[in-house]
Structures are given as C-alpha cells and as structure tokens.
Amino acid sequence: MNFDFSDDQKLLRDQARKFLQDKCDRKSVRNILEDNQKNYDADLWSQISELGWTGTAIPEEYGGLGLGMLELCVIAEELGRALAPTPFSSSIYIFAEFLKSYGTDEQKKKYLSHIASGKKIGTFALSETNGKPKPNNIKTQHASDKLNGSKNPVSDGESADYIIVAANSDSNSNYNSLSLFIIDRNDPGVNIANLDTIDPTRPACTVDLKNVACERLGDEGSGWEMIDNIFNRAAVLFSFEQVGGAQVSLDEAKKYSLERFAFGKQIGAFQALKHKMADMYVKIELARSNAYYGAWALSTDSNELPIAAAGARVSASEAYNYASQENIQIHGGVGFTWEYDCHLFYRRSKLLSLNIGGIRQWKENLISNLEKRNIV
Amino acid sequence: MDFNDTPQEAEFRKKVRSFLEANAEKRSTLATKPKGDSGSSISSAGAPETVKGDYAAKVALDNAKEWQRKKADAGFAAILWPKEFGGYGGTPIEQVIYAQEEHDYFVHSGYFEIGIGMLGPTMMAWGKDEDKKRFLPKMITGEEIWCQLFSEPSAGSDLAGIRMKAEKNGDEWVLNGQKVWTSGAHFADYGMIVARSDPTALKHKGLTYFYVDMKTPGIEAKPIKQISGSANFNEVFFNDVRIPDSQRIGAEGDGWKVSLTTLMNERLAVGDPPGLDFDQIFEASKEIEVEDGLAVKNSEVRQKMADWYIQSRGLQYTKYRSMTALSKGQTPGPELSISKLVTASKMQDVSSYALDLMDMSGMVHQDQNPILKNLFQNGYFFSAAMRIAGGTDEVLRNIIAERVLGLPQDERSDKKLPFNELPSGKN
Numbered sequence A: 001m002n003f004d005f006s007d008d009q010k011l012l013r014d015q016a017r018k019f020l021q022d023k024c025d026r027k028s029v030r031n032i033l034e035d036n037q038k039n040y041d042a043d044l045w046s047q048i049s050e051l052g053w054t055g056t057a058i059p060e061e062y063g064g065l066g067l068g069m070l071e072l073c074v075i076a077e078e079l080g081r082a083l084a085p086t087p088f089s090s091s092i093y094i095f096a097e098f099l100k101s102y103g104t105d106e107q108k109k110k111y112l113s114h115i116a117s118g119k120k121i122g123t124f125a126l127s128e129t130n131g132k133p134k135p136n137n138i139k140t141q142h143a144s145d146k147l148n149g150s151k152n153p154v155s156d157g158e159s160a161d162y163i164i165v166a167a168n169s170d171s172n173s174n175y176n177s178l179s180l181f182i183i184d185r186n187d188p189g190v191n192i193a194n195l196d197t198i199d200p201t202r203p204a205c206t207v208d209l210k211n212v213a214c215e216r217l218g219d220e221g222s223g224w225e226m227i228d229n230i231f232n233r234a235a236v237l238f239s240f241e242q243v244g245g246a247q248v249s250l251d252e253a254k255k256y257s258l259e260r261f262a263f264g265k266q267i268g269a270f271q272a273l274k275h276k277m278a279d280m281y282v283k284i285e286l287a288r289s290n291a292y293y294g295a296w297a298l299s300t301d302s303n304e305l306p307i308a309a310a311g312a313r314v315s316a317s318e319a320y321n322y323a324s325q326e327n328i329q330i331h332g333g334v335g336f337t338w339e340y341d342c343h344l345f346y347r348r349s350k351l352l353s354l355n356i357g358g359i360r361q362w363k364e365n366l367i368s369n370l371e372k373r374n375i376v
Numbered sequence B: 001m002d003f004n005d006t007p008q009e010a011e012f013r014k015k016v017r018s019f020l021e022a023n024a025e026k027r028s029t030l031a032t033k034p035k036g037d038s039g040s041s042i043s044s045a046g047a048p049e050t051v052k053g054d055y056a057a058k059v060a061l062d063n064a065k066e067w068q069r070k071k072a073d074a075g076f077a078a079i080l081w082p083k084e085f086g087g088y089g090g091t092p093i094e095q096v097i098y099a100q101e102e103h104d105y106f107v108h109s110g111y112f113e114i115g116i117g118m119l120g121p122t123m124m125a126w127g128k129d130e131d132k133k134r135f136l137p138k139m140i141t142g143e144e145i146w147c148q149l150f151s152e153p154s155a156g157s158d159l160a161g162i163r164m165k166a167e168k169n170g171d172e173w174v175l176n177g178q179k180v181w182t183s184g185a186h187f188a189d190y191g192m193i194v195a196r197s198d199p200t201a202l203k204h205k206g207l208t209y210f211y212v213d214m215k216t217p218g219i220e221a222k223p224i225k226q227i228s229g230s231a232n233f234n235e236v237f238f239n240d241v242r243i244p245d246s247q248r249i250g251a252e253g254d255g256w257k258v259s260l261t262t263l264m265n266e267r268l269a270v271g272d273p274p275g276l277d278f279d280q281i282f283e284a285s286k287e288i289e290v291e292d293g294l295a296v297k298n299s300e301v302r303q304k305m306a307d308w309y310i311q312s313r314g315l316q317y318t319k320y321r322s323m324t325a326l327s328k329g330q331t332p333g334p335e336l337s338i339s340k341l342v343t344a345s346k347m348q349d350v351s352s353y354a355l356d357l358m359d360m361s362g363m364v365h366q367d368q369n370p371i372l373k374n375l376f377q378n379g380y381f382f383s384a385a386m387r388i389a390g391g392t393d394e395v396l397r398n399i400i401a402e403r404v405l406g407l408p409q410d411e412r413s414d415k416k417l418p419f420n421e422l423p424s425g426k427n
Helices: A007-023 A026-034 A042-050 A069-082 A088-102 A105-116 A223-259 A271-299 A305-336 A342-352 A359-375 B007-023 B054-074 B092-102 B110-126 B129-141 B255-264 B278-285 B299-327 B334-363 B372-386 B393-404
Strands: A122-125 A141-143 A146-155 A162-168 A178-184 A190-195 A204-213 A215-217 B146-149 B165-169 B172-183 B190-196 B207-213 B219-224 B233-244
Touching: A007 A042, A007 A069, A026 A342, A069 A088, A069 A223, A069 A271, A088 A105, A088 A122, A088 A162, A088 A215, A088 A223, A122 A146, A146 A162, A162 A204, A162 A223, A178 A204, A178 A223, A223 A271, A223 A305, A223 A342, A271 A305, A271 B299, A271 B334, A271 B393, A305 A342, A305 A359, A305 B299, A359 B299, B007 B054, B007 B092, B054 B110, B054 B129, B092 B299, B110 B129, B110 B146, B110 B190, B110 B207, B110 B255, B146 B172, B172 B190, B172 B207, B172 B219, B190 B255, B207 B233, B207 B255, B278 B299, B278 B334, B278 B372, B299 B334, B334 B372, B334 B393
Parallel strands: A122 A162, A141 A162, B146 B190
Antiparallel strands: A141 A146, A146 A204, A162 A178, A178 A215, A190 A204, B165 B172, B165 B190, B172 B233, B190 B207, B219 B233
C-alpha cells in the first residue's frame, strides 16, 4: 500500500508553496480582483511558465517537462491555496488535456509547445445558456468549415489565444452530433465581450462566432464523449485546487478564532466554534482522500476514472463551499467586509464548484457511473 | 501511488489467507444479507448478544473460543504482542492485513478484543511479572475472557468522574459501587477496574487500578436491554467486594495514568466499518418503488446516495492513507479520528432515509420483511447507539478541535478542587 505522493512530489509541493507565498500574496490577488482591465496576473503567469509548471504533464516531444499527472495534482493544490489569478486551469487542465488525448500529431506539435511554454493560452467554450449544457441547448453550428453561434460563459476567453469550441455538425442536434473545433481568437469573426463573474480573479466572457475558420479536434460526432473524459480528468485537478483552498479557509478561521476575544476568552474556546471547525476538518479530510483516489485513477489511466473523478469533484466542491462559508461565519462582522480576505475564498469556492458543471450534475454522474459499473 | 503490498506484506497476507481458507467459512458476497438470525452483520460491531437465549449464547461463545484457540495456535491471536507472551511480534500493518482478511470470514473475535487489544497491553506495561505469566497466555487463547470495568452511571464522557469506592482494609481492598456499559461482564472470567481510593484528592489523582476475578462474592452483572432489543452491555454491581492488595495494578493513586494506557491501546480502527453503508442503500434502491418508479432512478434519491458514497469511500481512502504511513513504519496522522464520527451519523441517515423510501412497509420490523431482512430497521436502532458508544459525536468533535486543530481546551471547574467538593448534582 502506497497511497501517498512520492518524496520528489512532496518536494515539488514545498517548492511551489514557497514560490507562491512569495510571488502570489493576497495583495497580488486583490490587484486582479480590483482592476477591471486585468484578467490575470501576467507576471505570475510568465514566472510559473518559466518554472515549467504549465508544461508539467505535457510530453517532452511537445515541449513539456514530461512529468506525470500526480505532479500536476500537487501544483493544482498549491495554486488553489494561493488563489492564483491565472488561466492555468483553462489552458492546462482542459485545453492541453483535450489536445493530449484527441489531437493529431500535427495538432499537438502546433499547439502544445506554445501552451507548455505559457506563451499562448487556450480555453474551452461549451455553455450557451442557463442550466446544464445538453444537445437541445447547444446551437452553435459547424457548416462549410465555418462556425456560427454564441458561447456564454467562456472561462478565460479574453486571455485565450486558442479556443476549443463545441458545435453541432448537424441541424438535428443530439448526443451524436456534437463535434469539437479549434479556433484562433484573432479570427475576424470572433467577438469577445467581458462578463462579470462571482470571482473576478477568475474571469469569463461571451464569445460570438460569425463564419469563423476552424479545425476539427477528434472524431466527428464524438464531442460529448470527449467532453466527459476531459472533464473527468480536469475534475481531479480541480479537486486538488479546491482542497488547497478549503484547507487555507480552515487555517484562517482557526487563526482568527485564537486572536479574537469575546466574553473574556478566545472565541476558538467556545464549543460551538470548535465543533464547526472540527466539521470543516472532517469534510476536508474526506475530500483530500477522495482527491487522492482521483489522482491514482488519473495517473494510472484506470477505468475507475469516471467514478473516482466524480467522487473527488463532489467531495472537494462541498468541502470548499462549506469551509469558505463557515470561515466567514467564524470571522463574524469583519468576515463580510471587502477588507478581510474571507470573501476571496467564498468567491473562488463557488466559482470552482460550477466551472465544469455543478455539484448536482456531478452527483448524477457519480451514480450513473456506479450503475454502469454494476451492470458490467 | 499504488495499492500493492510490499513483498513482506504480500508474504504475510498469503500466510493469513491460507490459514483462514483452511480453518474458517467465507462470507458470501452478499454481506448485506446476513445469514441466520436478525441483523448479525450489524450486531457484530459490538459484543455478542445475550437476549437470544442462554443456549444460543453458549454455543456462540464455545464456537468463538474454539476459533480463538486455532488463531492462537497459528500465532495470529495477538499480532502486536511480543512472542514471550504468545503474540506474533508483528507490526501494525500486519495487524491491519490480518483484520482485512478475517473480515471476509464468518468468525467471531469480539469476545477477546478488549482483553487482547486493551487490557493485556495494560498488564504488560504496569503489571507484576507473575501476573503476566499467569494471565496473558490464557487471554490470547481465549481460555479466559476479560472485561473492562470503567464507565459508571455518573462517569460517561467524563470518565475520570468515577465514584466506585475502593477502601483499604489491611492487606485487602473493599469495593463498593456500580459500573455500567461493560461488554461481556456476564461471561467474563476477569475484569480490570478503576476505582476511587481517595475522594479527598484531586479528581485525577485519587484513583487506583485493579484486576478482579468476576466470580468474587459481591459482584453481580445485569444485562442492559438496548433500544435495539439486544443486550450487548451490562451494569455491574459491587457490594462489599473484597480483593487482595496483590491485585492492584500500578501504585495507589496512579489509576488514571494506568487507565490511559488501556484507552490508548484502543484497537486500530482500520478494519471495515460495520454493516450499513452506501452499498446497502444502493442495492435496496433497485428494489424499492417510489412515486415515479424504482428509487434508484429518482433524482432526489440519487443525490442523497452520492453524498453517502463520498463519505463512505472518503473514509476508506483515508484508511489507505493511514495504512501507507504504517507500511512505511510511520505513525499515521490524525485522519482516522474522523472515522466513527462520520460512520455513525451516516448509518443513521442511511437507515432513516431507507425506511422512508420503503414507505408503510418501513414500519415492519420482523423477519418476513422482504427488503434486505431488516437491515435498515436494525441500523436505525444500532446507529443511535453508535453515535454515543466509544466517544459521543460531541466528545469526538472536541478531540478533533483540541488535539488535531490545537484549539483551546474547554474551561473546566473540576481540575482544582478535591473530588468530594466538586459540584455533582446528586448527593
């Protein structure tokens, strides 16, 4: 039994944590939060790219470091702890994973080295309307090698150089008619407009497409299957980010409860708060363990991945939502001020639990995959 | 990251497997449908029942003793004990591996766990050599069964608040008072007991630890019938019970220190949790009809089940993390402290929700009930006890808050006053 990260991976974690403490403090997170002109921290992005983080799990032949997914999980946890305001998840967990899994050799050569170096940023455009993306609400069309439609919201779309777009190649939209296409955001038919989000350090936008040139990614009609797979892979990585953020929420709640006195003692000495923090700890440990299992499934290409990913996703989303909510509660009045940092975690936790589908959807994925496994 | 044994662990597992295969009956894969009488997979978590009738209880005890003898002969009865006392001289990870493997077989080791897991190690640490030689080997073989006489009616979560009187009279001690929640007192041969030898001392200073022969005149055990209808525990009355001073373990006034040795040796909770879990309600949901068809197809049911799944597997993977530490020869982190807290509430939620799904038939609690043979009815009662036994939810949250998170201890009024001056609410 070796259900833990290796010493090298732990060393990587320590280095990443130290680096981010130095280069991504709360002030730099707030710079992005409060500056409407900035979508991400460009300095931080170029520094973590130079360190090779963006290329961690991209094969060497395509310009990456060729390390494994476990190393990427370690980095994800640290990015989550630091609330790093970068497009890392869109470009690395999602765009790069799509290319690694479904790109032709030519496409990998063309895109992955730029993504690995951090010189270019990629993202994915799926949703078009309120509610869960499904065949009947994806209207973007692919015809005569051009894309037409409108995507909303698209995470990190304003920062992106390349966008993978989900579109129907058939006017009769169904589960076998969706395909994926790569576009260049500089195409004159692409029109991008910023959207405010619940966490402005993680921006989103609308992407309108008018006769936009595109190249196909993966097999025609297999869009939903590819999305399921890549979202499963991303879910594990996101779960590490979420566990990281949840842990800091608990740490900061604890710290405050030891500094703040009321009724003649530290508020952390009251059982009502002690028990609340114990519950935060329990949820975070369960989430961490579920995330570890996801990491194992991801790194070994196990056919358990859909179940492991959904378990990690649900557990980590719930733990972070709970920890960030109760962190505000433990802080009392100052907890809901702009000045205190509690809201940074409260914003980030909710955004992260929505960006590749909400908790409700992932619970449904979990049970339906368990049903499928039982039948097999 | 992998789930494989090290070569040494694999070797040990192989030995355990071949012993079990040759000597015990394997459980069917449908562990959710216990063989024989009502809900044995649930009640197996506690000590054996007595309300089943004297004859059945005796047969069960004889069977367990026979099994324990075989285990002892093979060396597996006390894996962590040193060889000189008949143990295996093994490591914590070997203990875990044995427990994992034995879990798949119909055997009952519950009668001996308190002795081997907690009381034996206490005697090893604090007892006299002649006592170790006399008692420990028979504890391992199951020839003599031991019980733990700690809790009292006014000392539950607050264990150091015990009132059992121990008065010295020449070379003897006279014990008077009442113990409660004692598993197996009615069939145990010996017990370890902590009593108040000096009520004028501070609460934790006036205690002394002894062992007693349960056949000593003046000791009477009465089963406590629980809401489940079964009786896993006893109250034990001590009426002028005279024992020689040679049965004292540790110095006079050191009873609390000795008790801590007992409590710290609580069996590593790395075996599978008992009974009722996600898997059972998932199976049941495929048989139960709700308003729009099978429960398993109902969206609300699926959402709930997902919550229990992540709790259940989250605990399982947490155990893997602890096993990893053990396997590397390290001490596991505090992760395991969450296990019972999560398991007990989950079982109560699962069973209560399953009864609701069963609708009117959920009322029925007898063997004819076609759905999983009373599993959820039994779990409904058992889980209420589980949230209290072995540390209440509230005590466990305090332990996590104080020992894991380092938050301040509760303010206490019982640390500075002599025991007999503490407010008690009864006189």
